[in-house]
Amino acid sequence: MMDFLDELRAFARESADVLRRTTLDIDRDPSLVDGVLGGALPWRHVGMPAEYYPDPPVVQGRPVYLDSCVEQVTVLEELARADAGAVLALPGPAMSGFVVAEIADQRQRERYYGMLAERPTWTFFGMTEPSHGSDPAGMATNVTGGLLNGVKRFVGNGARARIGVVFARRSAGPLGIAAVLVETDRPGFAGVPLETLGLRALALSELRMRDVPVEVGDLLGHHRSATRQGMWAAVRTFNRYRPVVACLALGVAQAAFDYVVDNRRLMRVAQRHVLDGFAERLHGARALVLAAARSADDDPGDGTLASAAKIRATALAEEITTAAVRFFGPGARWEHPLLDKWLRDARAFEFMEGTSNIQRLNLAQGYLNGRLGHAQAA
Ligand SMILES: Cc1cc2nc3c(=O)[nH]c(=O)nc-3n(C[C@H](O)[C@H](O)[C@H](O)COP(=O)(O)OP(=O)(O)OC[C@H]3O[C@@H](n4cnc5c(N)ncnc54)[C@H](O)[C@@H]3O)c2cc1C
Known part of the structure; x- marks a missing residue:
């Protein structure tokens, strides 16, 4: 039988198609979100507790409430490969939900x-x-x-x-x-x-x-x-949400990578090498994001891996979206509007939930507090 997370990912990938149809329209006019996203996806209530969510999607006979960080990074990365902006614009608890739950x-x-x-x-x-x-x-x-x-x-x-x-x-x-x-x-x-x-x-x-x-x-x-009130809950929310931001950045990076592979068939050897390097780093970043999500589910008080994942995924998104445009020549941003959109979207992740400098400080603090042992185990 397929691993649960693999099947969840496959289900999410299929459900993401609906977002592909609207991505450029919503980018032009964000107010369209209000009409389009309300009921478009099976993931209507990301992070709602079971008692308020009577009809969640079911995978391998298991209801999926997306109330764990591991489930969120698995599903939301797939949706972000279609449209990370729309994922962030989904109605539901999102970040404030973490504070309420806490x-x-x-x-x-x-x-x-x-x-x-x-x-x-x-x-x-x-x-x-x-x-x-x-x-x-x-x-x-x-x-x-x-x-x-x-x-x-x-x-x-x-x-x-x-x-x-x-x-x-x-x-x-x-x-x-x-x-x-x-x-x-x-x-x-x-x-x-x-x-x-x-x-x-x-x-x-x-x-x-x-x-x-x-x-x-x-x-x-x-x-x-x-x-155990305001700032305590805010810090735990950041620790839980940073792997999510990282998975969205990863989704954008993967989308730009896939676009190059699908649309640029004739490539020089040097270009193939570049793509091979990106493929490996995408794989590594995905493993790190999953490890960060597991760590956040185990102990939301420890944001060490969450910061590491965010640094890695954000940098990769910026690098791949920039490189992807170069594969298609000088007019690429006009001729390939999705590449143009992903290039713009990728820059936002650097600032969400704290810049990379702040994440590096968290990572250093985690290291000094001996928390990277946990990170290595994950
Ligand atoms: C797409 C997006 C969505 C967002 N959503 C929300 C939201 O829903 N709610 C919300 O409240 N906010 C939101 N924000 C705001 C975001 O959380 C902040 O902009 C982000 O945390 C950066 O904080 P700051 O603006 O205070 O910048 P700063 O942290 O002040 O950083 C400014 C610059 O100084 C550098 N810097 C700062 N401190 C140090 C240091 N100690 N050492 C070295 N360099 C340093 C930084 O790297 C950066 O280059 C969002 C931002 C974006 C782009």
Whole structure:
């Protein structure tokens, strides 16, 4: 019998065809996502808990909720080979779901997952700010006296979301950052789409919050100890989501590689060598992404391998999409619009979830803390 992950991958590959049909249209007009992606894929609720997802796809007789990092990197890489932007634009829990799963109380879970189960619903994860980036030390968004104020920028799906998590300062220091669960129809809340070049389907947005009313029941993890609330959940979310970003970068890299193999039949020997080298590195990066996903499932507190996978996959995506264009001569970006799209998309992964320099710092820290033993075992 075929290995479960192999069969899951094959099933995902087949289901990705639907994304290929719309990829260039959505790239031109990201607002089309709202109509196209709602029910187009069997993966309607990536990461929804079983009790809110009555009809998940079934592989080898097993329901697939995509609630583990290993399942996510397997399926989402295949979908990203068709359109990574559309994968990121799928309705469902995405990043904010990790925070909710980690620290929400029962009422908050019901509020969040209940809304998502009603109909295709987009969510957001609001951390980055215009003046301070994603560095929590400088975070200016604040929640005081029952009011949320601040601006978040580069937030995926922000303008089309109905609910999400805003990180905001309640008091000084790292323990003073709260994760606030907010519906976007509250007074004082506005989501505005930004113009971008890559991953346009994701509709990066700016969130503007002016005196948005919040209550204690909106603070995720308010029932837990101060050390197990906002930033704790954010770090674990990054550790879990970085292998996912890496798998998306890998999907784009593989798509560009396949395009060259399928469309450029006459090649010089040197060009074949280049492709052989890429094939090996794609294989190696895939193994690393899977190892990172396993590590994240085992211990979301350890992001060492997640950072390694993100560095490797991001660099490969940039390199292969750049090289792919060169295989087709000077007019390639006009004559091969998919190559042009992948070249633009690949640049976005460097910034998502922290740049490669930040990942290198994580990797060094993991090494100094003796965590690469775990990495080697994986
Ligand atoms: C496609 C996309 C989707 C995104 N989605 C979201 C989202 O949903 N929610 C959200 O909140 N944010 C999101 N972001 C924002 C993203 O998370 C941040 O832009 C990213 O984490 C980089 O952080 P920064 O902007 O603070 O840059 P910085 O970390 O400040 O980096 C700026 C530059 O300085 C370098 N640098 C920084 N610190 C060091 C150091 N210690 N040593 C050496 N070099 C350093 C970096 O390598 C980089 O070149 C998204 C971004 C993109 C591109």
